[in-house]
Amino acid sequence: MLRREGDIRIPSGCAIAAIMNRKGERFNGQQILASIAAMHQRSNGLGGGFAAYGIYPEYRDYFALHIFYDDDGARQICERYLQHHFRIKHQEPVPVRQSRRIAGAPLIWRYFARPREDKFYREHIGEEEFVARVVMTINADLRGAFVASSGKNMAAFKGVGYPEDIGEYYRIEEYQAYIWTAHGRFPTNTPGWWGGAHPFTLLDWSVVHNGEISSYSTNRRFLEMYGYKISLQTDTEVIAYAFDFLMRRQGLCLNDVVDVVASPFWSQLEEEKQARLRRKYSGLLLNGPFSIIVATNNGLVALNDRIKLRPLVAALQDEFLYVASEEAAIRVVAQRLDRVWSPGGGEPIVGLLHDKKGLLDVAPSAIQAAQSA
Amino acid sequence: MMAVFDAVEYNHHTLLEAMNQSPDEEIEVLNLNGQRYLGCGWKNHKSLILHGTVGNNLGAFCEGPTILLYGNGQEGVGNTMSAGEIIVHGRVGDIAGYSMRGGSLYIRDDAGYRLGIHMKAYQDKSPLIVVGGRSGAFLGEYMAGGTIIILGLNDPGFSPIGPYCGTGMYAGEIWLRGEVPSNHVADNIKAEVFQEKARLEVIMPHLQRFAACFGYDMSIILDKPFTRLTVVDKRIFSRLYTGFAG
Amino acid sequence: MKIQSNSEYCLGCGLCRIYCAAAHDGYNGSVIRAFKKGTPQARAGLIEHQQQSWINTCRHCQDAPCINACITGALQKNNEGIVFIDGQRCVGCLTCVMVCPFGHIQPSLDFSRAVKCDLCRDLAEAPVCVSHCPNGALRLIEEV
Amino acid sequence: MSLSMLTPAFTVERNQDRCIGCGVCVKQCGNSVHHKDEDGFMWVIDKNCVGCHRCAVLCPTQALAIKEFPAALRPNSYWSTSSLREIYAQAETGGVLLTGMGNPRPFRSYFDHLLLNASQVTNPSIDPLREPMELGTYLGSQVSSLGEREKPLLKLDMPIMFSAMSYGAVSLNVQKSLARAAREKGTFWNTGEGGLHSDLQEYAASTIVQVASGRFGVNPDYLNQAAAVEIKIGQGAKPGIGGHLPGEKVSADVARTRMIPAWSDAISPAPHHDVYSIEDLAQLIETLKVATNFEKPISVKVAAVHNISAIASGMVRAGADIVAIDGFRGATGAAPMRIRDNIGIPIEIAIAQVDQRMRDEGIRDQASLVAAGGIRNSADVVKILALGADAVYIGTAALIALGCHLCHTCFTGRCNWGIATTEAQLSKRLNPELGAVRAANLLQAWEHEIKEMMGGMGINAVDSLRGNRLMLKGIGLEQHELDLLGITAAGY
Structure with a gap:
């Protein structure tokens, strides 16, 4: 019997793309769909997905839980669990457009919810930590249920299929977002499970990722020490958790996080602080080929591994920041570009909303480096 | 110049730090109760005057300082000390003088178990321990040099030492005031009783120093014969093993 | 050398x-x-x-007594400073054996010539x- | 007793067609095996031969062959020849069997049942000759937050250090060789418990000094000049027992280094008499930290025993910055054979268990983990790192690099290779200039091999190998063994 993602580790190759409006002006999903579709050859029809930020302004203060269910029984069990931990403002099936090219879809529901105060106060943890724990518990322990996304005012739309078909299925052209990221997947085998597709998310974090991380087991075991339940066995999952751990829990700024996950070589270190970060978080050095786009509700960071084993291109035009595995995927939606460049290994591309700098605490040097690169 | 610290005003680490950083040659510390590692690792000739009950490992690994304690010591007083002098106006706990290589330790009252265990002489260094009261069992276990003197001045009715005295000892001397029960002394130890004061010549300076430190009259110290314990066979385990290339 | x-x-x-x-x-x-x-x-x-x-x-002396004493010019010093015996010229007079202050030069086993270290x-x-x-x-x- | 029932262990065969009677063997054998009469007749006493191969290696015509003595006892798969020989020896002497080096018994080597991974297609392998490949490792506690002063650390250019081997157990030339090699290769050597010889003070910055129960040579200078201080609680070859350097080995120079009288026995008690419990260990660790002004990482070395994960966890909580664990294959200059061969557990399982336990308890960052005891080659290093160790200690391998032929007779002090001896005529046989080159060569060779293996895995920093158990698969192991090692079977 074929084992499902989570029971077995499946390396994959991929295409990634992102489009962001730095003023926070929202636009629909047609551009990102066109962008990722332009890289059709990089995926094999076994995974595609999108993350969108700013799509639920009417519920901006609620955690938007997108959940896949294998069947209605799983839904009932999971909803009882949700009722127990959340006050749910609104719930509904996620609207989809049936298509010949998409098969085996799970039941997909969304819930706009807030944690029950008595629950997380009792455990002396914050609201976000509470939600993170609930999400990890559902994904690890509730068979037949999988939380596809759990942030505020954002969602992940993903499944098994080519990304353009997945986009059509989820009707993403009907959503308005200021950040879109996308992923086309080329996994090395064919179990075809919707939860295994990208983006992988936790709270507001979403990650799309191209490449395989050879340090997976080291990274995973490091995160497990801090209570993360790794249920999917994909690199992408540990990257999302690594960002969550370093930024939300350890309070590092983005610049420092980049120095951890794509640390310069010892011989290239410029300051003692980088050495310190590397020593302290050596278990989170992401080793092996990757290009990733990590997004959150006020911006995104795109990053290559430190010896740049995967492709990545960025472009700027007015308030738009484009990132993709191939330049063609940017040109297909924006012929006229102010600037196009490929960052070096370990050099982050940082895109931030103009009015929300405080949220993602980036050291000024990182922004300058990204803009002058 | 003398620096005076009141231990109550410091926590454990800040007290050690303040003492280490003090440039004064004499340091007095008041109101001690359980503070460990005082004078630990000191390589200097400073004087330390301590009041209260000090914590474990007083003067451990030190080489040179003089430590005067008005109060009791806990475990490990003078542990692995190389040089210096520790004078305790009170009692001490177990393993005082463990692995001591030099310097001297004067204790007015009793000492605990395993006093002077693994003490050893080295070149011109010969460690010395003088105890006014009694010592616990395993006195001088593994002893490889130096001198231990137990006076038994406080409890005239009891043996000044516990059982298993000198087990595994292979050098050095233990001197006991009075005669000792033979079943307290390890097999390999020779006990000689010296009645005449002339025979006490080698330890007389130590006894005088003890009397001066604690205000004893020498006539009281010398009112009994002394027993000297030394090793019969220095290599008692030399036939224990048979080499085998396996 | x-x-x-x-x-x-x-x-x-x-x-x-x-x-x-x-x-x-x-x-x-x-x-x-x-x-x-x-x-x-x-x-x-x-x-x-x-x-x-x-x-x-052999110390390969700078001013080697053996070279000075050799009656046939068999003992020579090459441009690397190595003192050696040209076997063609050695007649086995063994004068060199006697003059070497360190007793280094020996007669061959059949006493027909001298032998020494040539590095x-x-x-x-x-x-x-x-x-x-x-x-x-x-x-x-x-x-x- | 007049009759010895022991037949020789080895026989020395001399090929007369090859032997030129030069007598090198006679001069080189410190055990009086080879003899040459005035008339040139050469003869041997087989029973003196320990199988060290000094004569065979130096023989200019390879005329000597050392073979197992052919008088095979009646085959018996339970009562082996060695069982009988051991009993004969004890019946003759009444002694405890004393032996040297590590446990030679045929217990399963888990290293030999682990296979490494390599990249194919889904990620690229890396060529270490052309791309950067980092083996640099820091040992110590990583818990101080970024705002605080960092705790003291040991910086290793490669995750391999030389194990503790004391002067007295080994010759000074061994220590000189290892100290030079360690300094040259950016790593550390360990004094063992016998003090730091004055000739080696120039290598202090590359030195880990040991504090063992005997406290030999320990004073404030000793502690403060080293790079780190290691408390030796136990040793893989002889867990639970102390040490006994017989007086014959305590030469004037050894005595000066150990700070004891010459020619007297040097006894290391079984326990530290100031450590009878875990809170006492915390006290000794802190005493040493105070004595070194909190500037040195404190390592604690223990033997791998049955409840090692609980012990290691306690050690970390007691403040150890480095936990060194010595597996049951670890070697020694002298140990009772029954102790060496029957006590302890394999280092592979110990590291796997301790690493996982420290992670489960959330204290893996508080201390580094050093594996010792039976690391034979660079693949063993890679495997134990992937199981969770930060670095390894090598002892036996280092001595073999210096010439040791594992004859297991270190306890005699008559080591023909100049290694396990303090006799001047024997220890001069190891020229430390050559020894340092050989030891450094070994490190360099392993360094290259580790880089090759890491490159194959697509990893360019040892940080990402540490604890990377996905890079290991078990072959020929039972499920419970796989579970203990925290890995899956090959093909899974």
Whole structure:
């Protein structure tokens, strides 16, 4: 019997793309769909997905839980669990457009919810930590249920299929977002499970990722020490958790996080602080080929591994920041570009909303480096 | 110049730090109760005057300082000390003088178990321990040099030492005031009783120093014969093993 | 150039002499052939004294008495400073044996000629005594 | 007793066609096996031979072959020849069997049942000759937050250090060789418990000094000049027992280094008498930190025993910055054979268990983990790192690099290779200049091999190998063994 993602580790190759409006002006999903579709050859029809930020302004203060269910029984069990931990403002099936090219879809529901105060106060943890724990518990322990996304005012739309078909299925052209990221997947085998597709998310974090991380087991075991339940066995999952751990829990700024996950070589270190970060978080050095786009509700960071084993291109035009595995995927939606460049290994591309700098605490040097690169 | 610290005003680490950083040659510390590692690792000739009950490992690994304690010591007083002098106006706990290589330790009252265990002489260094009261069992276990003197001045009715005295000892001397029960002394130890004061010549300076430190009259110290314990066979385990290339 | 012997690490094993003997007289370093078929003769001596030992071999003196004394010009110094015997010219008068202040030059076993250390000048590598010393006690040094 | 029932262990065969009677063997054998009469007749006493191969290696004509003595006892798969020999020896002497080096018994080597991974297609392998490949490792506690002063660390250019081997157990030339090699290769050597010889003070910055129960040579200078201080609680070859350097080995120089009288026995008690419990260990660790002004990482070395994960966890909580664990294959200059061969557990399982336990308890960052005891080659290093160790200690392998032929008779002090001896005539056989080159060569060779293996895995920093158990698969192991190692079977 074929084992499902989570029971077995499946390396994959991929295409990634992102489009962001730095003023926070929202636009629909047609551009990102066109962008990722332009890289059709990089995926094999076994995974595609999108993350969108700013799509639920009417519920901006609620955690938007997108959940896949294998069947209605799983839904009932999971909803009882949700009722127990959340006050749910609104719930509904996620609207989809049936298509010949998409098969085996799970039941997909969304819930706009807030944690029950008595629950997380009792455990002396914050609201976000509470939600993170609930999400990890559902994904690890509730068979037949999988939380596809759990942030505020954002969602992940993903499944098994080519990304353009997945986009059509989820009707993403009907959503308005200021950040879109996308992923086309080329996994090395064919179990075809919707939860295994990208983006992988936790709270507001979403990650799309191209490449395989050879340090997976080291990274995973490091995160497990801090209570993360790794249920999917994909690199992408540990990257999302690594960002969550370093930024939300350890309070590092983005610049420092980049120095951890794509640390310069010892011989290239410029300051003692980088050495310190590397020593302290050596278990989170992401080793092996990757290009990733990590997004959150006020911006995104795109990053290559430190010896740049995967492709990545960025472009700027007015308030738009484009990132993709191939330049063609940017040109297909924006012929006229102010600037196009490929960052070096370990050099982050940082895109931030103009009015929300405080949220993602980036050291000024990182922004300058990204803009002058 | 003398620096005076009141231990109550410091926590454990800040007290050690303040003492280490003090440039004064004499340091007095008041109101001690359980503070460990005082004078630990000191390589200097400073004087330390301590009041209260000090914590474990007083003067451990030190080489040179003089430590005067008005109060009791806990475990490990003078542990692995190389040089210096520790004078305790009170009692001490177990393993005082463990692995001591030099310097001297004067204790007015009793000492605990395993006093002077693994003490050893080295070149011109010969460690010395003088105890006014009694010592616990395993006195001088593994002893490889130096001198231990137990006076038994406080409890005239009891043996000044516990059982298993000198087990595994292979050098050095233990001197006991009075005669000792033979079943307290390890097999390999020779006990000689010296009645005449002339025979006490080698330890007389130590006894005088003890009397001066604690205000004893020498006539009281010398009112009994002394027993000297030394090793019969220095290599008692030399036939224990048979080499085998396996 | 000369061989320097470090008595701190000389084991007195004598391998230097064995390989020396085998390197000369036509056996090209084969110890078995030299010793089983020939009459090997080492060009170096081994001195042992109170648990110390060291090799005794030619110092290749700057102003070598043996060269001055040689009656046929067989003893020569090459441009590397190696004092050696030209076997074609040596007539076996053994004057050199007598004048060497260190007793280094020996008569051949049949007394037909003199033999001495030539620092294995015909070999590309280091002298065989140096390369075969098991403990690095011998070195070839430049100064005289 | 007049009759010895022990037949020789080895026989020395001399090929007369090859022997040239040079007598090198006679001079080199410190055990009086080889003899040469005045008339040139050469003869041997087989029973003196320990199988060290010094004569065979130095023989210029390879005329000598050392073989197992052919008088095979009646085959018996339960009562082996060695069982009988051990009993004969004890019946003759009444002694405890004393032996040297590590446990030679045929217990399963888990290293030999682990296979490494390599990249194919889904990620690229890396060529270490052309791309950067980092083996640099820091040992110590990583818990101080970024705002605080960092705790003291040891910086290793490669995750391999030389194990503790004391002067007295080994010759000074061994220590000189290892100290030089360690300094040259950016790593550390360990004094063992016998003090730091004055000739080696120039290598202090590359030195880890040990504090063992005997406290030999321990004073404030000793502690403060080193790079780190290691408390030796136990040793893989002899867990639970102390040490006994017999007086014959305590030469004037050894005595000066150990700070004891010459020619007297040097006893290391079984326990530290100031450590009878875990809170006492915390006290000794802190005493040493105070004595070194909190500037040195404190390592604690223990033998791998049955409840090692609980012990290691306690050690970390007691403040150890480095936890060194010595597996049951670890070697020694002398140990009772029954102790060496029957006590302890394999280092592979110990590291796997301790690493996982420290992670489960959330204290893996508080201390580094050093594996010792039976690391034979660079693949063993890679495997133990992937199981969770930060670095390894090598002892036996280092001695073999210096010439040791594992004859297991270190306890005699008559080591023909100049290694396990303090006799001047024998220890001079190891020229430290050559020894340093050989030891450094070994490190360099392993360094290259580790880089090759890491490159194959697509990893360019040892940080990402540490604890990377996905890079290991078990072959020929039972499920419970796989579970203990925290890995899956090959093909899974």
